[in-house]
Amino acid sequence: MTDIEAEERPRIRPSTRVVLHDLAVRRDRDEWIVGRMATRTFVAMPVVGARAVELLGDGLSVARTAAMLREETGEEVEITDFVRDLAALGFVARIGDCPIPDIEPPRASLPRLRPPHARFALHPALPVCVGALLVAAVTALICRPGLRPGYRDLLWSPHGSLVLFTGAAAGWALVLAHELAHLVTARAAGVPGRMRLGTRLQFLVMQTDISGIELAPRRHRLTAYLAGIALNLCVASSLVLILALADTGPTAHRLLSAALLLALMPLPFQLMVFTRTDLYFVLQDLTGCRNLYGDGLAYARYLSRRALRSLRPGRTTGADDPSTRLPPHERRAVRLYSVVLVVGTVACLTFMAAVTLPVDVTLLVRAARGLGPEHGLAREADSAAVLITLGGINVLWVVTRWRNRPSRRAAAVT
Template identity: 80%
Template sequence: MTGTAADGSPRIEPSTRVLLHGLAVRRDRDEWIVGRMATRTFVALPAAGARAVELLGAGLSVARTAWTLCDETGEEFDVADFVGDLAALGFVARIGDVPVPDGEPPRASLPWLRPRHARFALHPALPVLAGALLAAAVAVLIRRPALLPGYRDLLWSPHGGLVLLTGAAAGWALLLAHELAHLVTARAAGVPGRMRLGTRLQFLVMQTDISGIELAPLRHRLTAYLAGIALDLSVASALVLLLAGTDPGATAHRLLSAALLLALLPLPFQLMVFTRTDLYFVLQDLTGCRDLYGDGLAYARYAVRRAVRSPRPGPAGGTGDPSARLPAHERRAVRLYSVVLAAGTVVCLAFMAAVTLPADVTLLVRAARGLGPGHGLAGSADSAAVLIVLGGVNVLWAVTRWRDHRSRRSAGTA
């Protein structure tokens, strides 16, 4: 029998045995990634921590687990506290004979989609096919460079409202397909995944949470991270091949050119790794960092404070450098990334203040003035389209930003 502590939690004694939920484990350099897929909760543990999880999962008591670890490593471990930490993470189903309350698992997008349905997304032949399609498109463009679209190709119709509406519809369709590629690939690896709207600085984005992919093999992880970019390139490549077979003066050619430009436009954004794009997660994985963005942001703030005034003393008389606690390989990556993060953020926000915001305000004011009987049906329709599309995107950005801010506050995070 297991008693309870004063706060109602199960008492952990030397003789206590625990029942763990189904946990997945993967070695990563000098650490082990341990997680529970159902709740998408994961933690990096040293070898001794992973061994403790193994021993507890095999049914050993707290005391027996501590004795075994001491015998194997020559060091003593507080296994009782470790069990408490595992319980707080939601990894423990029962302590002794006392069940541990379990939270509601996060909802997954498209729950009917099973790993067996999406298995094709991880087939080794798929990247080969995508690469062959891209190579064919590049060969066509080398022979016919005039097929490359310019910004004028977006203006395929004299009716600006129609151009804006169709462009927005096509852009959001491509964005949805991009995120579905992440979701399907992650689901093939057994990761639930969830799609939702989010913000990155001044950008409204759709994002897919594929927490749990950390436990997959490297090829599966990189495939899941790069699936969206691969889809964008495949769509663009297919459009190039279709363009090559159409008459340059035909409406179909103009529409295909506009669609090609819309498919290519998101690709430069992926280089903005300071906004946690797909390439950011590739970079984080390959550098072995646990939280490249969070650690980079913390170091950038520290560097700014140090530049404007003397840094505050850290623990044990240290300088307060948040990267000092990281392993050497992570520390180098975090410090380099912090430079990219700070510079990229400043440039993006400056561009928004100097270009994007004034342009949006000007277009919205003009659209509002273009409404009414004195501007004709076509003019009013164009103005209404601008207000709906451009105004709607800005309102949606503000609502999403506020929702995320409120969620972080309720979770107690910055």
């Protein structure tokens, strides 16, 4: 740190008082979650840290806060460094007479949607209604097996480009509705939320950042995490009941069946918890882990380095096991998750290299060859549709991956 930087930092004396921004606090097991909803910045603190925040927020000086903590805990707490840490997080508005520059809060999606507008999403009766709708649909499928859709229903038209475009449009509409369910539920809990494109391994996805939901009660947290899956199940169940009760023609029946399949197809992806899907956040919450993915990745890297060292005798032991710094309940979950993370990631990337990539390249090459004056109009239109749809998705994946690379963090992104 230079002399100029040291002079710019406000001096913290024993008599200094600080003014904190509006902070939210929630107890979680043996720690406290402290955060600022405006900037979506949250940290886990021990009990003494949360108590220090409370005392500083009540207007006590640095010296008085340290004295109170010493009386209550019998330990010496370095409040000066603690205040600087809070300021670095954006939790401090003023130190003494010196205001602290504030950081720009992230933009929220649909800012006009207020918590009172979305309160219905957290009503206790809503999960009961979802469950009843799902039971009714399952009962209809059991009683009438002919309603079960098959892959041929996706090919409802002989024109491949029409099937491709309508499938893409319906699929992305369902993806948007899925993420909107997360956003609405989080907004009902007072969390701003932001929807954007993202990547999970080789997949292009729409994701919703609902950082701040960590401060909500567990029922609200789990509801926000599972809202997207519930939306897909509601859409699929409604389509099953329409097929069972309405007298539809053959084309309408196949269109409804195709929409039913499109609503159900994303659900197996949710089981891929190694890509931080909705069920990953449910798993992380139920296991009480702070950063299941990050800690699991760190442990997997430690094991890989240890395996490499065992193949090279005489090498130093290197870094210690990072999981030993975690509480016992987190340590067990992280070690198990690291196995799922490695196996799942390797399987996904292997499938991409062996199947997905060759298929995409073949389709793109065929589509490129199908363009030209020597081919008919129908062939050219079909080739153009493949190039626009498939090529556009791959280009969008690359652009999204590049734009999001600096901002990888352990936020609640469903």
